[in-house]
Amino acid sequence: MVDDLNPDVLVVGGGLIGLATAATLLERAPGTSVTVLERDVIGRGASRHSGAIDIPYFRTALHRQLVETSWAWHEARGAQATAYRRQVPMTWYVDPGADLQSHVATPLARGAPGAPPGWRSPDGVRELVGDAFVIDPEAWCHVLAQEVTRSGRGQVVEHTTAVALDERPRGATVTCADGRSYSAGHVVLTLGPWFPGWSERTREWSAARGLRTKRVFGLNIEVDASLRANAAVGWPGADIYFHPAHAGGGYRLSLRHDEWDVAPDAPHAMADIVLERASGFLDPLLGKGHWSVSGHRVFVDTYTPEFEPVIAPCMALGGRVTLATGTHGSGIRLAPGIAELTARTVLSSLEQTRGVA
Numbered sequence: 001m002v003d004d005l006n007p008d009v010l011v012v013g014g015g016l017i018g019l020a021t022a023a024t025l026l027e028r029a030p031g032t033s034v035t036v037l038e039r040d041v042i043g044r045g046a047s048r049h050s051g052a053i054d055i056p057y058f059r060t061a062l063h064r065q066l067v068e069t070s071w072a073w074h075e076a077r078g079a080q081a082t083a084y085r086r087q088v089p090m091t092w093y094v095d096p097g098a099d100l101q102s103h104v105a106t107p108l109a110r111g112a113p114g115a116p117p118g119w120r121s122p123d124g125v126r127e128l129v130g131d132a133f134v135i136d137p138e139a140w141c142h143v144l145a146q147e148v149t150r151s152g153r154g155q156v157v158e159h160t161t162a163v164a165l166d167e168r169p170r171g172a173t174v175t176c177a178d179g180r181s182y183s184a185g186h187v188v189l190t191l192g193p194w195f196p197g198w199s200e201r202t203r204e205w206s207a208a209r210g211l212r213t214k215r216v217f218g219l220n221i222e223v224d225a226s227l228r229a230n231a232a233v234g235w236p237g238a239d240i241y242f243h244p245a246h247a248g249g250g251y252r253l254s255l256r257h258d259e260w261d262v263a264p265d266a267p268h269a270m271a272d273i274v275l276e277r278a279s280g281f282l283d284p285l286l287g288k289g290h291w292s293v294s295g296h297r298v299f300v301d302t303y304t305p306e307f308e309p310v311i312a313p314c315m316a317l318g319g320r321v322t323l324a325t326g327t328h329g330s331g332i333r334l335a336p337g338i339a340e341l342t343a344r345t346v347l348s349s350l351e352q353t354r355g356v357a
Contacts, residue, residue, distance in 0.1 A: 004155070006183050007035040009346055010174055012162045013190035014038025016137060017324055017331050019144035019156075020339035021188055021346075026151040028343050032350070033153045035182060036145075037174070039161040043141030052252065053232060053243045054133040054333050055090065056105040062308055066330075066337030067105045073336035074133075084140035086246055088232045090132035093125040095237040103236070106130055116229035119285055125235070132232050135332055136246040164199070167318030186346045187321045189314065193264040193300040195325060205316035210305040215259040216329065217274045220295035221251040227286055240281055250294060253278055254329075268298035303327045309334060311341045320349060 009025055011018045014036050022034045036042075056071065058064040074081045092108065094100045101108055108128040121127055148154035161177040171185040191198055193213045196206035206212075221242075232243030239256035255277050262268075275293070282291050304310060304327050314323045324342040326334055 004035075005181065007033040007155075008185050008350060009034045009188065010172075010182050010184035010186075011036045011188045011190060012174060013192065013194075014040075014042040014141070014145075014156060014158065015190060015192060015331065016043070016141060016144070016335040017192075017326055017338050017342075018188070018190035019043075019141055019148065020335040021190060021324055021342045022154055022156075023144050023147040024336070024339040024343040025346060026148060026154050029347055029350075032347075034148065035154070035184070036148060036156045037160045037162055037176070037182070038156065038158045041158045042145050042156060043138040052135045052137055052246065052332055053234075053241055053254075054085065054135055055234060055241070056130070056132070057234070057236065058103055058105060059307055063330075063334075064105055066309065066334040066341075069337035069340050070334050071105070073340075080143065084136045084143055084246070085133045086135075087131060087133050088230055088243060090130050090243075091121075091231065091233045092128045092130065093122055093233065093235040093237070094128055095125060098237060100128060100236065104130060116227070116231050118227045118287075119229075119231075119233070120287075122235070122284060132234075132243070134232070134243055134246045137332060139246075165317050165321065167320065171320045172318050185320065186349050187317075188342060188346060189317075189321065189323050190325065192325055192331070193302045195302065195323065197263065199317075201316040202314070205314060209310075211310065212260055212303055213262055213264065213300050214303055215257065215262050215268065216299055216301045217255055217257050217271065218297040219253040219255075219274075219278055219293050220245075220297070221253050221278075221282070222249075222292050222294045223251055223286060224290045227290055233285070235281075238281070240277075242281070242285070253282070255281075262300055264300040268300075270296050270298060301327065301329050309338050311338060311345065313345070322346060322349070 011022045022036050025034050056067050058067050108130045145156045162174045163177050164175040166173050172187045173181050173183045175181045234241045241254045244251050257274050307328050309326045311324050314321045322345050
């Protein structure tokens with residue numbers, strides 16, 4: 001059973017990465033107890049707003065490892081995964097001279113049917129076709145939370161804001177806004193874009209590593225009935241992804257837009273240039289007047305100069321503290337892979353602590 005205030009591992013942040021990390025720790029270490037603290041309700045942070053398409057695209061060797069681990073993780077859950085993850089065919093637009101296949105972890109086909117009838121590809125691109133999945137982030141968070149609580153060794157505590165962390169000889173103590181304190185042998189911070197500004201020490205640590213926050217824009221799109229299809233398109237060269245929502249008849253459009261060093265809780269508004277870029281992509285694809293914006297999502301995400309997730313001890317906070325964060329929206333795609341590497345780091349630390357007890 002879980003000691004309410006003294007678990008073996010404390011995970012701060014109840015988004016996809018935090019919950020996946022907790023579930024993985026409980027699976028890998030049967031004698032370990034885990035508590036997850038979430039300041040709101042699970043899945044209501046950056047996880048809730050993501051574009052929610054799971055593509056096998058990677059930039060680096062670490063990315064590839066995380067993609068392959070994550071896809072295998074979903075496949076191992078079989079029917080359970082269908083509650084939050086649905087397959088869609090993916091048409092990739094490849095710019096002249098670009099080598100896409102060396103950045104995709106699954107086979108791509110040439111000459112296969114591309115985008116659905118009525119959808120028109122941009123001029124000058126090649127089309128390759130593969131698989132992708134659309135995800136319901138909130139549903140996935142609830143599946144993960146159930147895994148944690150059903151273990152009998154895990155708990156998820158919502159509406160609990162961690163405000164301070166102090167190292168102690170064999171772990172760390174986290175103090176919350178309600179006055180409660182949790183002590184654990186190891187603490188995992190999965191705060192996403194809230195990490196850099198969480199404390200003076202995390203600000204300095206983040207600045208030294210080039211960790212920055214950026215505003216991210218996503219659009220909810222309605223499409224004429226005659227053009228609707230279970231299909232997605234991605235254009236890495238333009239950093240644009242268009243896909244159906246997990247449920248319902250709507251679509252999601254994600255676009256790159258560089259607006260840096262913004263506070264996660266600051267007011268966010270849609271930018272006109274984002275709407276202009278959306279029109280520049282969707283008018284040729286679907287035809288002007290055959291689509292409309294039905295809503296939007298504006299949030300903040302964390303980036304590194306290498307665009308890689310961060311899974312590392314945060315020595316600025318103590319030797320028993322690990323930061324685990326996806327960057328550039330990769331939590332939705334890479335959470336299981338990030339969780340696996342984080343679990344290895346945490347369990348190694350716990351073994352060392354117990355070895356000197």
